[in-house]
Structure formats: structure tokens, C-alpha cells
Amino acid sequence: MKKIAVPVIAALVLAGCLSEEKKITEINCGDEMTKSTLRDLVQESLEDQVKKELQSGVNGQPLSWDAAKFRALVSLLNIDFVHVRTTKKDPNSTKRFCEAEMKVIIPVDVAEAADKVRKSLGYPNIVTYAAALDVKYEAGAAFGDIEYSAQPTDDGNTVYVSTAKKNKSVDLVTEVIAANLVKPLIEAAEAKKVKEQADEQARLAKIAQERQELEKEQDRLRLEKAQSGIKEANDQINVVWNGATSDFRKTALPEQRIWLKERDLECREKANAVGEGASETDREVVRLNCETEMTVARTSLLKAKVASHGASVSTKTDQQ
Template structure:
């Protein structure tokens, strides 16, 4: 199962601005409520799209015959994004773009991390924590921490704001694959049980075949011994005849 191949989604969207002041401002403030709401929406939408990509690959491979596909995308709702301490990094004097950053925390429920780790162990995949380390994602106590970089820009009419998230790819990979493994745990367990049952069914047949082979070998050996004994008896008789 390959879970690491990702489609890079365009993390951009628009949301209507609120408040009369925004309509006449060239730049959008980094802590604008509408802008932060949009950032949160993009984070959730991107996670859902990542899970949708995983789901299509699983369906194509026939990997989820016993599971409800809808549950994978719904699991995105279990991730809680917290946006704190937004700050302005750069206001472009030559355009309406404003570069911002904030402290982002994504919390994964403990039971999902547990299920994900158990599923990973069954297929010899690294744990959630090891996966985070491999991706260079700061992960601690079921939480992902990231200094999120984003750019805000109002439309020409000034009635909407455009937001672009710049550095969420690895975090979203960790989140989507953690949820995917947790989702797949029942299927992995069922597949292992089926494989064990199939293996047990094959063993008696092999034993029966071996028994038949052994019996056949013993018959052949007995026939060979009888033939050798007959040859010896014939030789002895001929020897006795010539001596007389």
C-alpha cells in the first residue's frame, strides 16, 4: 500500500470581507477575522481533498472491500485546527499582498493515533511519531505544531479576500495518512485472518500429498528390494548349477 504519493493542492480560496473599512483598504490585516476563518476553511478543505485522493487510490486497488468509503473523508472532522498569534511579516508596497504567519496546532484524537499505530505495526510501517520525524513535522503528544505562513490579498473590487497557504504539505501528509491507517485497521485485520485461514486450509492438503508420496516411495523401495533379492537368488542357483 502506497500512502506517500500526494497531489499538491492549490491552497487558495476566497471569502467575502466584512466591515466597511475592508472595502477601501489596500491590504488585509493578518488578524482579520474573515481572513482567519478562510485560513481555517482551507486547512479543512485541503485535508478532505487529501483523504479523497487516498480513497480513490484504495478503491482502485480494491483495498477496502469490507469498509464504508464515506467514513474516511468524514474522519477529517476529528482534526482540530487552532490558529493563534497571527502576525504581519511583510506588507508589499507594490501590491495588495500581505505576508503573514501564525502558530498553528492540529490536534489528533488519541484513539485515532492508537488505531493508526496498530494498523501500521501490522503492515510493518513506521509509527505516527516516526512518520512525523521523517517528514520534518513537529509532533508532540498527539499534536502537530507549525508556524504557518500565508498570504492575504483582497480582490480588485475589495469585497473578497484571497488566501494562500504556503507550508502545509508535510503536515497534511501526516494527518491524512494517520487518518487513513486508522480507517484501514479493520480491513487489515480481516485480511490477516483470511490469510491465516487460507494457510491452515493449505497445510492439511500438503500433509496428505506428503503422506501419499511417502507411501508411494515405500512401495517402490519394497519392489526394488524384492527384485534385488530375486536377482541374488537366481545368481546363487546358477552358481550352484555350474559347481555340480
């Protein structure tokens, strides 16, 4: 489908046949037979132009022709010719040259469907498109002048109607019909797009959930490692403490109690100093690792003090 194009009812000719009892030798521009044949001519022009529109396709994809759907849509239109004028009579024949205002009433649902399709394709709506074509379109009806000629055959059995001038209102109606014909394809494409978006959202949600579960598992492992670290450090310092003499423990106990309080306060401060985006697990891991580091250092210090105390006791005993 294209945004703007001016079609041509190019030298189209259509014949309307008459029954034996209705044979005529002269025809007028406003006769019902003339107007009926002209209406058929316009519908034939619409069919040709809509076929071309569908051949151009949507987004490079050609569309198949459905004659039944086309006829069903055209049957919803009310095509009439008003303000008929005879502009010229051929003095040497029965041919008449005519002008009229063609009025095409487009049902509301058909126009709305066309607007919806055009919007999805990034095209202007029917009202805007009509203005761009300089076509009068109001109250659901398109108006445009049409020039044509009419002439009965010599035997009076047939009326020939032809027109060869550009008609912009036909182009407007062409776009409306074409849009309605591609509507199922557009709806299918939109449904597919919605499904693809839903599938993508579901995929991303699954990834996010898996990431969250992985982060939880990582947090659990980090916490377990930190808990294991402080337990091992406490076990080591307890071994050193319990291996010391009772005199050493009695002397060192006040200092050890102060150290425990210092360890608790310092490590809590480190945990609280972690950034605002940190989780409770992050803070707890920082606190436990801090306690582990301080306990390992304290254990080394205690070992040295215990060893020094033991050496001092041994020297005194030897001196005695």
C-alpha cells in the first residue's frame, strides 16, 4: 500500500445491455441505465487498482487476491452520481459527453477498519489522506467530479460508457478497500508481535528469576564460608586459651574480655559502613570476616604470650 497516488480510469469502457423491449436509439447522461453502467465501470476500476495495491504488498510481502471479499466490501459502498450535466452532444451521433459529482458513502466500520490498518502501517488516516488528495470527504462520504461519455449502439441493444480522466476519489476508495482486505494480515502480524513480546517478557522474567536464585545461592555459600571461617578461628583461639596455664588465663582474662568487646564493636562498624546497596547478607559476611581476621591475629598474639609465660615460669623453677 502506498500513501499518496493518483489513479487513472484510463479509457475504460463498459457496456450495459438492454432487453429487446427496451431498445433505445438515444441516451441521456442522467439515465439510470447510463448511471448503472458508469457505476459498474467505477467498480471495475476499483478492482483493477486494488489488485495493483495488493501486488505491491505490505512491507514487501505480496498479498493474494480474494475476489469474493472484494465484492463483499464493494457491495457495502453506496456509489451514486448527482448533479449530472450534459456538457456536449455530438451532432453526427447519439453520443453524449457528461459530467457529474460522484458520491461514495463508506460505512463507518469500513472506514474505521481502514484507519486502524493505515495507522499500524504508519500511514495517515482517511480524513488526512483525502485532504492530501484534495478530495472532499465528510460525514463518511467521498465526493469527486467525474467525466464520462455515453452512447447506445446502432441496434439499441447496448449502452457504452467510457471515462478517461483521473479521479482522485476513486483512489481514496481504493485505499479504503485495500486496507480492509489486508486487515486480517495486519491483525495476524500484530497478534504475532504481541505473542513474541509476551514470550520475550516471559524469557526475561525467567532469566531474572534464575539470576535471583543464583544470587541467593551465592549469598548462602558466602555466608556459610564466613560462618565456617569464624568457627574455625574461634576453635583455634580456644585451643590456645585452654592450653595455657590457669595462672595465665587468670591474668589475661580481663584483657581478653576487652578484646572481645573491641572485636564486636569494630566488626559491626565495618558491616554498617558497607554501601547502601548492600544486602543484609553482605553486611553479615563483612562482620564475620572481620571477626575471623581479628581472631586469627589475636590467636597468634596469645600463642606468643602463652609461650613467653611458659618460658618465664620454667626459668623461675630452674632458679629455685
